[in-house]
Amino acid sequence: MIFRVYVNFKDGILDPEAEAIKQTIANMGLNSVKNLVKGKFFDIEVEDKKNYLSEIEKISKDLLANPIIENFKIVKK
Amino acid sequence: MIFRVYVNFKDGILDPEAEAIKQTIANMGLNSVKNLVKGKFFDIEVEDKKNYLSEIEKISKDLLANPIIENFKIVKK
Amino acid sequence: MKKEITKKILEDHNINSEEYNMILAIMGREPNLLELGIFSVMWSEHCSYKSTKKWLKTLPTTGKKVVCGPGENAGIIDIDDNDAIVFKMESHNHPSFIEPYQGAATGVGGIMRDVFTMGARPIANLNSLRFGDPKNEKTKNLLRGVVKGIGDYGNCVGIPTVGGECFFHENYNNNILVNAMSVGLVKKNKIFYSTAKGIGNPIIYVGSKTGRDGIHGATMASAEFSDESENQRPQVQVGDPFIEKLLLESCLELMNEDAIVAIQDMGAAGLTSSSFEMASKGNCGVKLLLDKVPCRETEMTPYEMMLSETQERMLMIIKPEKKKITYNIFQKWGLDAVEIGKLTDSGKMELFYNNKLVGTLPIKPLADLSPEYDRPSIKPKKIKNYQKKKSTPKINLEKVLKKILSGPNHSSKSWIFNQYDSSVMGDTIFSSEMADAAVIRIHKTNKAISVTSDCNPIYCKSDPRLGAEIAVAESWRNLISTGAEPIAITDNLNFGNPEKKEIMYEIKEAISGIKKACIELDYPVVSGNVSLYNETNGKSIFPTPVIGGVGLIKKLKYATGFKMDDDSSIYLIGKTKGHLESSLFYEHLKIFGGSPPKVDFKEEKKNGNFVKFLAQKTELLIGCHDISEGGIALALAELCIANKKGIEITLKKKNPEKFLFGEDQSRYLLIINKKKEFETLAKKNNIENERIGFVTGAFLNFKNLFSISVDALLKLNSSWFKGYIE
Amino acid sequence: MKEKKISIVIFPGSNCDRDLFVALEKCLGTKPEFIWHNCSHVKSTDMILIPGGFSFGDYLRAGTIATKSPAIKEVIRFSKRGVPIIGICNGFQILTECGLLEGALIKNSNQLFKCEKVNLKVINNKTIFTKNYKSSEIISLPIAHSQGNYFIESDNLKKIEDNDQIIFKYSSDFGDVTEKYNPNGSVNNIAGISNKKKNVIGLMPHPERAIENFHNGIDGIKFFKNLKDLI
Numbered sequence A, B: 001m002i003f004r005v006y007v008n009f010k011d012g013i014l015d016p017e018a019e020a021i022k023q024t025i026a027n028m029g030l031n032s033v034k035n036l037v038k039g040k041f042f043d044i045e046v047e048d049k050k051n052y053l054s055e056i057e058k059i060s061k062d063l064l065a066n067p068i069i070e071n072f073k074i075v076k077k
Numbered sequence C: 001m002k003k004e005i006t007k008k009i010l011e012d013h014n015i016n017s018e019e020y021n022m023i024l025a026i027m028g029r030e031p032n033l034l035e036l037g038i039f040s041v042m043w044s045e046h047c048s049y050k051s052t053k054k055w056l057k058t059l060p061t062t063g064k065k066v067v068c069g070p071g072e073n074a075g076i077i078d079i080d081d082n083d084a085i086v087f088k089m090e091s092h093n094h095p096s097f098i099e100p101y102q103g104a105a106t107g108v109g110g111i112m113r114d115v116f117t118m119g120a121r122p123i124a125n126l127n128s129l130r131f132g133d134p135k136n137e138k139t140k141n142l143l144r145g146v147v148k149g150i151g152d153y154g155n156c157v158g159i160p161t162v163g164g165e166c167f168f169h170e171n172y173n174n175n176i177l178v179n180a181m182s183v184g185l186v187k188k189n190k191i192f193y194s195t196a197k198g199i200g201n202p203i204i205y206v207g208s209k210t211g212r213d214g215i216h217g218a219t220m221a222s223a224e225f226s227d228e229s230e231n232q233r234p235q236v237q238v239g240d241p242f243i244e245k246l247l248l249e250s251c252l253e254l255m256n257e258d259a260i261v262a263i264q265d266m267g268a269a270g271l272t273s274s275s276f277e278m279a280s281k282g283n284c285g286v287k288l289l290l291d292k293v294p295c296r297e298t299e300m301t302p303y304e305m306m307l308s309e310t311q312e313r314m315l316m317i318i319k320p321e322k323k324k325i326t327y328n329i330f331q332k333w334g335l336d337a338v339e340i341g342k343l344t345d346s347g348k349m350e351l352f353y354n355n356k357l358v359g360t361l362p363i364k365p366l367a368d369l370s371p372e373y374d375r376p377s378i379k380p381k382k383i384k385n386y387q388k389k390k391s392t393p394k395i396n397l398e399k400v401l402k403k404i405l406s407g408p409n410h411s412s413k414s415w416i417f418n419q420y421d422s423s424v425m426g427d428t429i430f431s432s433e434m435a436d437a438a439v440i441r442i443h444k445t446n447k448a449i450s451v452t453s454d455c456n457p458i459y460c461k462s463d464p465r466l467g468a469e470i471a472v473a474e475s476w477r478n479l480i481s482t483g484a485e486p487i488a489i490t491d492n493l494n495f496g497n498p499e500k501k502e503i504m505y506e507i508k509e510a511i512s513g514i515k516k517a518c519i520e521l522d523y524p525v526v527s528g529n530v531s532l533y534n535e536t537n538g539k540s541i542f543p544t545p546v547i548g549g550v551g552l553i554k555k556l557k558y559a560t561g562f563k564m565d566d567d568s569s570i571y572l573i574g575k576t577k578g579h580l581e582s583s584l585f586y587e588h589l590k591i592f593g594g595s596p597p598k599v600d601f602k603e604e605k606k607n608g609n610f611v612k613f614l615a616q617k618t619e620l621l622i623g624c625h626d627i628s629e630g631g632i633a634l635a636l637a638e639l640c641i642a643n644k645k646g647i648e649i650t651l652k653k654k655n656p657e658k659f660l661f662g663e664d665q666s667r668y669l670l671i672i673n674k675k676k677e678f679e680t681l682a683k684k685n686n687i688e689n690e691r692i693g694f695v696t697g698a699f700l701n702f703k704n705l706f707s708i709s710v711d712a713l714l715k716l717n718s719s720w721f722k723g724y725i726e
Numbered sequence D: 001m002k003e004k005k006i007s008i009v010i011f012p013g014s015n016c017d018r019d020l021f022v023a024l025e026k027c028l029g030t031k032p033e034f035i036w037h038n039c040s041h042v043k044s045t046d047m048i049l050i051p052g053g054f055s056f057g058d059y060l061r062a063g064t065i066a067t068k069s070p071a072i073k074e075v076i077r078f079s080k081r082g083v084p085i086i087g088i089c090n091g092f093q094i095l096t097e098c099g100l101l102e103g104a105l106i107k108n109s110n111q112l113f114k115c116e117k118v119n120l121k122v123i124n125n126k127t128i129f130t131k132n133y134k135s136s137e138i139i140s141l142p143i144a145h146s147q148g149n150y151f152i153e154s155d156n157l158k159k160i161e162d163n164d165q166i167i168f169k170y171s172s173d174f175g176d177v178t179e180k181y182n183p184n185g186s187v188n189n190i191a192g193i194s195n196k197k198k199n200v201i202g203l204m205p206h207p208e209r210a211i212e213n214f215h216n217g218i219d220g221i222k223f224f225k226n227l228k229d230l231i
């Protein structure tokens, strides 16, 4: 079983990397792009043990995302 | 319109970060996790101009992904 | 699983028919694919030095201070008090062009492993970079990636990156050069070597798991690029500086335990070359159980395991009774350590997989009979457009200086070196732009070392022999300028395809130039690296023999940088004839070719020894800067920029352009307070000297000629990178 | 009186531990002890420092993985007892990631590692760590980081401001705290903060790299000498 955890910056946090990419896109003269948001994902393969869901949640909350700056979302693949 | 571009390492390319995360999960005693693969995503908002698809492709290939070590996939959201 | 070795397979392995015949003779039978693969990497240019071996042997490699010359992972010199310095430079040109970030990062990782393999803790890194024309579409990304790769790797491991060079020229458009140098400190009685000893001793593998990374990296570095090969790239190696840091600390910890018999990093050609080299040096055999090799990927074949170039791995021979402590230490650091074989007395390498013997190769013959070529060479024709100039055209000298200062090659490189952690370890006295060489204190002592890397490819193109002489002399001079005693060099020879006669000529000439300069200056070569086939679609790079020099500053108070006190005098040391051929000045006038300046080694030594004497035996020297490309004018401007202070220069010369921009060798600018004392000493030592000006105000003022404010200099000098990349 | 104990926690990948040791030894005349990251019981300590470097390679986010090491529980335990805790650079990142300090340190605004000398303005000189500084004193220290861009949500910013938790800000040598002197994009030029109780501080610059005459400045000496009364 694979779960995908998406992590991205909360609204209102200026993501320097996304800003740089947007700038570069503009410099490349590609003008159909209006906005760009960046994030990470983690595909976590788990064994079908009792507690796998709580483990994935713990991993997402305590490790993969920093709740001060990031949101996360867990999706079954 | 928003397109999401997924970028991740090609098979067989060492991802030191994913290795370190896996090790940490094991150290945290969370043992239902068998494997973890990491990637990035980019949500690109485009205007409905003629060439937006080719622009997204160009951005993905030339900017977001490094084709030597990474794959990318474009999905409409 | 016997496979027919076809012509195609031989081609893929870069083995010519002559070499294959030798293989057949050595094996006494047809090799299988695994064995052939091993031959191919061991006999690749990269590992066997087949085109240059004959000439490298001619280099002077011994001296009073040499502890270990070429042949080991790195060279070692004595810096007194049981301290020794381990250093080497290595290229990662091809990988960096393909994937600049990882290529450069793994270059830094590789050279640091060569240093700590010998028991030394790296204390300084340098890098020497050559990129294409800034306007070339690839250059910007290459520059970004390479610099970030070097920085991220060294910064993470915690070794200061303190110096280097960066040069742009269209000649490097499709073949950039990334040469990384690492310098380490070891106690002389705690040096580790790679000679395997003790039949039955276990062979231990430590570090990252093996993947299919860079299989055939060594053969790739030994073949020319074409547009096609850019597409069909072999797998890139990815660096893991965190694992490197763990390897560094754990190996140094184990080295305190008297457990290691021999140790060698797995560099180019990975497990193959490390095990072969260790065994061949110790005249033993090796039995490897490949099932034991930790693998990152599934279903890896023996061929892939033997040829993989996965980074951050080490191989060591351990005393059997020390296995436990060995495992304990690596476990503490969270690293895989596995016994993968034993030393035998068979003289052979026997490879087992699933209890089956899958390959057997004789070790000594494979190493000793590796090809050595005396490739034909021919002197290339002179560059056509060069005509000897009787007099230089009337030209606005101020404009030329401004152009030089604000061009890519002589702009402030702060965009680059601010990305490098230069202050970690707390011993950096001078880095980058504050002295002619970086100066690093030897931790907790009152002495320091001085390190530099140098090469002017324009000179080398015009005259590879003279160019190489100058590179060595300049590195010597850089060390002298910081108050150091120059001790020895490492060299990194970057050239095109040696199978072309003109290129082979350049190689031979450059090596003989290095040889001459090293002998004259008593400045031996203790390590080095050769990178050939830096050529794309038939177009070769300029000959680029990069010289990395190391010297000792016996007392911290001798250390000299670019410092200028207000009102102090500027003295010019050495003969100024105004050599303009091959100079920056001519480059700006688009006059190319012509001979570089000659080095008069008698003069070189005399002037150098005098500066050294001033630094060590007197308190007269406030600051010092050697004169190289761009002549006196650029050297003065650099002093103003470093100090944010002005200088007034009085010109008495008829041809100001010759005086300002001539690139005659063996010269220094000295900042002196006590004029009388200095002049008496100079006279006594028969040193040509002239007080050309003094430190004052806020302008670099060439009286009656032109004057530029220091603010303007700073601005000019810092603008190019900003405009280009930020 | 029993000699007091200073501890330095080392994680795999820490690389300023030696520099910090040397600085403490030089400036305070005491030899700190090292605590390895997997130590789950520290008997006693009177001050804990977390050094710079790249703990666990700084993978994921700088400092995150280190917070899963057993020694961090000990750091938290001692912090609750009021023991002074100092995090420098990676140490600062670890302290925010484990929640002892508020906010987060994200990538520098220009995305590049930056190694240079900066000026800092002492914003709060009333803490146990800074009481020997004059109010608004300007000191200069080196920085070397790629994730030093301090972020805190505006409500919380207000809180830590009101509670005088901001200790250092990047400034000009005359004390102007403006964008021009912000090396990494930090909110309000924040370079160092403390917790509410003011026994835990974190800062991005490296005082341990400014203690020798040949260093680029020696303002680190005073930073460490300030700690004299605490031990």
Ligand SMILES: Nc1ncnc2c1ncn2[C@@H]1O[C@H](COP(=O)(O)OP(=O)(O)O)[C@@H](O)[C@H]1O
Binding pocket: C046, C047, C056, C059, C069, C070, C071, C072, C073, C074, C075, C088, C090, C114, C267, C268, C491, C492, C493, C525, C526, C527, C528, C529, C530
């Ligand atoms: N140009 C050179 N000048 C002097 N020594 C050299 C040169 N090139 C290679 N060497 C020496 O040859 C040996 C093998 O080098 P190399 O294959 O680069 O080592 P490694 O396998 O450790 O990377 C080393 O001892 C190196 O110092």
Ligand SMILES: [Mg+2]
Binding pocket: C073, C113, C114, C264, C265, C267
């Ligand atoms: Mg080696």
